Amino acid sequence: MEKRNISNEVHETPLSTFLWGGKDRIQRRKQVVKALTSNPIFSNYPPPGSLARKESWTKAVHQAKELIAISFREKWTHEQFRDAVRMFDGMLPVQPQYRIFLSNLERQASDEQKAEWVPKAEHFEIFGSYSQTELGHGSNVKAIETTATFDKETDEFVINTPSVSATKYWIGTTGIWATHSLIVAKLIIDGKNYGNHLFFTQLRDLNTQKLMPGVEIYELGPKAFQSMVGVDNGAMQFHNVRVPRSQMLSRNAQVKRDGTYVPPKNVKHSYGSMITVRAIMAEITGYDLLKAVAVAFHYTTFRKQFQQKGKSEETTVFDYASVRYRLLPLLAQGTALVIVGQHVKRKFDQYTEAMVKTGDISGLEDIHLQTVGAKVYATHIAAHGIEVCRVACGGHGFNALSGFGRMYANSTKDLTVEGDNYVISQQVPRAILKHYDAKSENSVPSLSYLSLLREAQPKQKLSVRSKSDWFALENQQWVMERRLAHLVEQHIRATKAGKDTSFSVHELTMAHSDYTYWRGLWEVIPSVDSSIAEPLKAIGQVFSLHILQHAHKDLFGEYALSAAQRDSLADAYDDAVQDLAKYARDVIDGYGFTEWEMDSALAKAKDTPYEALFKGAQASEMNHLQHLWPFIISVRNVWKEVQAEKARL
């Protein structure tokens, strides 16, 4: 077996420090990994595929308690705690506490409310969730039916679920765990509907865990692919649940004692929570994909299959094009998601900070556009990519012990949650067209290509003359810009013809994001330290030329590549893949996912994949069903019994 650097240590090298987002972050990562791998309660055995859901959840609850205790003892930051929680593919019931409960309190509660609730939430003295989605209402938040009617007499809101479709549904950690939730409900005062507001509502008694009066909750049942086994999503109805007026989150809008409604100053503000959630999603999605790529890399550099002529040994499967051309583009895409994701996140934090200080929200739309595109792009690439990794590992990838199933289950939910990818894809062309119509594309760098739609002069051909020209960024940009211009033109044509573009916008959003990620990636790569420049350039070229393999097919007429250009593009991509193959082990080791994180029989420190798979079979609980044997034996008598039956008749 080739030497494989797999362990439970986090190594610090210039490359790993860069790939993990800097020194601070890799230090935090080190601390978290150490805590998780040194404590037997976080053991991945037995595999979730063997357990009943209630057993898996029980395990998750015990892990959650231990994690909370460690975070207090070791004084982890919020971010560190969230890093740790993310390492559990099946998730833990503490999931929404910081991610969406505290973050919404921070943004939408008044200072007074924060002073009361935030410390309790940070100390896990209350368990929070966020109740927005209803059975009948997802992306269309305006259609939410739950009502919070102000009762002037008692100075309370009365929360109600007027129909089955108004049932709060998919609410994370609310089926069993949460004691409090931020309920999104229509505010009604004197019969007038003021739209959705957030109500801090107690769901369960803190001392008994019993439901509060009028609150009816059921746990949702299992998810596809045995996903999210650590989370008790809830289905919840309210029957005249009374909440004091002081518990409507009132940083923005307020209701006075006499029922006067004070509207928020900035209506856009309330979309902030979705932007944050999506920004974080885009940031971590790359790592999810890369973990799967790492497992596939470790396995395919071990596995051998089919002999080449004249060789006595079978060929390592990683050396086949069928494996390299699947895994290496994913290594490049995952890395782009990480690097550009960090870029976007930093930008958003800067804007938020500026916004809070100055009240200036001019940058919000641009960052919104980037974030929305990034969510669709990142989750699409990651979910599909993880499946590609599994399938590239052949039959053994289908074994639950490979870990790919668990990883895909964790990743694919992001295609539809917190903004269905097709629904939010509509926002990208909407923003593009707004600038196009206003001729303001120059204010947004990533819309540069729109000028092509205005050009009346004769179209120039691409000047690529040789394979090496394809590695030049200006030629890559030439193709991407013209492809995007074509897609936008198609979109305008369809829109003008009154066609429904809700399907085609997904392709446009992906193409738009190809371009913005390409830009972002090449903004970062040239400035990295020379000691790590070579592998990153190789990553960058595979990322770029992989896009071009498809993008050039959307160039038509004068823009279409010549036959020689198509051939040299294919050759350039082959060279780029070959080049990255040389650095692949360095990059995989740079990420250095630990044995505990990968949790895969295909990527063990001490056992080969075959040894680990065989040990996995030896450990199967199914080897101990001797009590079923008499029943199995009885099946072999059915034929005789049925014949005897028939003879009696």
Place this chain on the structure above:
Amino acid sequence: MEKRNISNEVHETPLSTFLWGGKDRIQRRKQVVKALTSNPIFSNYPPPGSLARKESWTKAVHQAKELIAISFREKWTHEQFRDAVRMFDGMLPVQPQYRIFLSNLERQASDEQKAEWVPKAEHFEIFGSYSQTELGHGSNVKAIETTATFDKETDEFVINTPSVSATKYWIGTTGIWATHSLIVAKLIIDGKNYGNHLFFTQLRDLNTQKLMPGVEIYELGPKAFQSMVGVDNGAMQFHNVRVPRSQMLSRNAQVKRDGTYVPPKNVKHSYGSMITVRAIMAEITGYDLLKAVAVAFHYTTFRKQFQQKGKSEETTVFDYASVRYRLLPLLAQGTALVIVGQHVKRKFDQYTEAMVKTGDISGLEDIHLQTVGAKVYATHIAAHGIEVCRVACGGHGFNALSGFGRMYANSTKDLTVEGDNYVISQQVPRAILKHYDAKSENSVPSLSYLSLLREAQPKQKLSVRSKSDWFALENQQWVMERRLAHLVEQHIRATKAGKDTSFSVHELTMAHSDYTYWRGLWEVIPSVDSSIAEPLKAIGQVFSLHILQHAHKDLFGEYALSAAQRDSLADAYDDAVQDLAKYARDVIDGYGFTEWEMDSALAKAKDTPYEALFKGAQASEMNHLQHLWPFIISVRNVWKEVQAEKARL
């Protein structure tokens, strides 16, 4: 709610009879569905996502026994029994009995051997499996390491597992259930290796279910996505297991008492089992996909989201392009898989029959080519399509109660089992090039396009002038042939340059199959009864024009479509989709998947999806974890405890 035809009855209409392959087959289907839906042991409750694997398997064993008894009582045919087994997405331990155990006995056992073993197997007095794959060896069957060494002294074969990588692995229903297996092992006589042969080998004692001496078996452990919960795959090693000479399957090759080896007359014969398996796979894969399409159709014609301007109610989501352009091509593709799949199956049966009678195997290669392409094509479309259905249903598709997760788990394994799709994709271009090099493409109708590679005359442009021209088959064929010619040309170029084409052959195989399925579909549609012609023509046009949306992008230079042709092609496809939308409910009702088969909260006869999802939550076993509440409450004291700890230090 719109009227939905969901029940547990199989309806016979002209369309349903056609879609289910004729009167006999729909009668068989009716009988099987009645038996399964009228017997509470086949109830789908509780959902597998709630159960531990051993509970699910125990349930499957009980269902298997009942199914066997019913099949004997009602005198089901083999095919009917297999139809019934296929209706269990999680599968049953009886899976391989007919599919691969008996089918191999039929083909490879001598008449004497058949007389002894076949009745026992048909009566389930012995439980069979087929042991080919090893931990280290999948598609490369030649590399199998297990040995069967002839011992002249005792007239026995001695079976051994020489290494961990030689462990028989993934062997269906062998972990706990099987009593006998057909072991693929290298035959060794006097130190000479005669290659792989099949050995009928007893694994477990019939009276006690205990392992036979020298046989070491473990159950494999869980699969990805909680797939195949009804199957106990085995990891198996042999330690000097002795098998009488009479138990080597000897229809083809034989070993005489003195160790003389009599080779098989027809070496190709031994590939027969894989061809059959793949033919059956291609046939049923379409139905797997269509079941998911049916659930998605029922849900998306119920669900409403977002208001259109001026409307008081939200829009039914099926009416959005984002849903129609995902589901309707799948309805067309699934139907093509079914119709053409039946075509291919009939052809194969005819050839096999002719082969047995006349010994003429001339048609075998052509059918082999068609079958291999069909397996890659059908499984790729079905697995990806089922996921598209789930995602098109948004968040609720991710609920396990929607059934999509279970369906995908069942379907996606086919991408890698019984021939990894990338590995077997290599066989299609190999066969194409063989004919190209021999200039014999005229003997294979689906290779017609190869003549384009030989044409020296000036290339003619496509004569499409209007939208309606795109519905003409000759224009569709024009595009598909030229696209294939281009891909084959690319393949030849890469091969000549010494490039590894193991990645690109997948695309070529898909394009080749687009064309052969397009041909097959339009061979069938014009001859159907006029009463069902309209919906099938609509299916045919969406299938064809959907292919063209992508295919035309592989036309370059003189062959490239003009801007007007591209626009009219897009418009023609829009018309085709709109046309099929009108017939969609007829076609879905024609398939008429029963409530029991769909097993989805999104497709219930009496409850709306929202009612069924809410009832599903009410029934969750997770609502009864009161014993965990004290522990959950204790988590809220961790902060104080840690502070006290710190104060003590």
